[in-house]
């Protein structure tokens with residue numbers, strides 16, 4: 001890792017109502033405070049469902065916490081007749097810093113294509129927030145041994161036509177689908193293999209400055225037990241954490257991986 005600040009992002013998925021969100025963020029702030037968390041050594045981001053964002057904002061602002069927050073998805077449209085959608089303007093108004101797109105669950109259950117994922121990332125960047133672009137292969141692809149090509153193709157398709165300057169501002173999250181919520185973690189070497197290949201592809205496509213600026217996260221059953229080993233890999237700059245981010249203690253412990 002060069003001077004990229006590590007990032008621990010907790011993707012709550014469709015868990016926790018706004019009252020539970022209140023409880024978790026307060027608990028997280030306490031746990032990080034007790035541990036003397038240094039935000040310069042690891043950025044901490046919670047990514048709740050849309051309905052919790054206002055609650056999270058209120059707590060973060062009132063207590064002037066160093067915790068940042070994100071959204072799990074966004075519309076590519078600006079406003080108007082798009083029932084059920086949430087715009088980038090709505091998110092920026094709530095102080096959202098990060099937006100996830102291309103999570104395998106949205107690709108699978110909502111048919112999201114690389115082109116749509118790329119359009120969402122563009123929209124988010126243009127609105128002044130940071131996209132967290134997710135990629136990752138299914139078990140069949142891994143078994144066939146074509147996971148590196150598969151993941152690089154996903155990333156390149158989403159970022160087609162982007163300048164190196166813009167790419168430098170995004171976060172990429174490598175989440176092998178077979179490791180998500182299964183308790184089956186990719187080994188640190190598996191994570192490094194793909195995260196390193198992503199960085200080398202960025203270097204080939206955009207040059208050193210972009211490749212060195214982009215933070216590449218690992219996601220998939222990351223937890224307090226394996227976070228140190230994952231973070232010791234040169235191209236793993238953080239984690240996108242599902243289950244283990246729903247408990248203040250485990251998420252705070254992961255954010256304190258450097259201690």
Ligand SMILES: O=C(CO)COP(=O)(O)O
Nearest residue numbers: 011180181220221242243
């Ligand atoms: O999908 C994930 C984060 O986006 C990973 O989820 P788990 O940490 O629960 O495996």
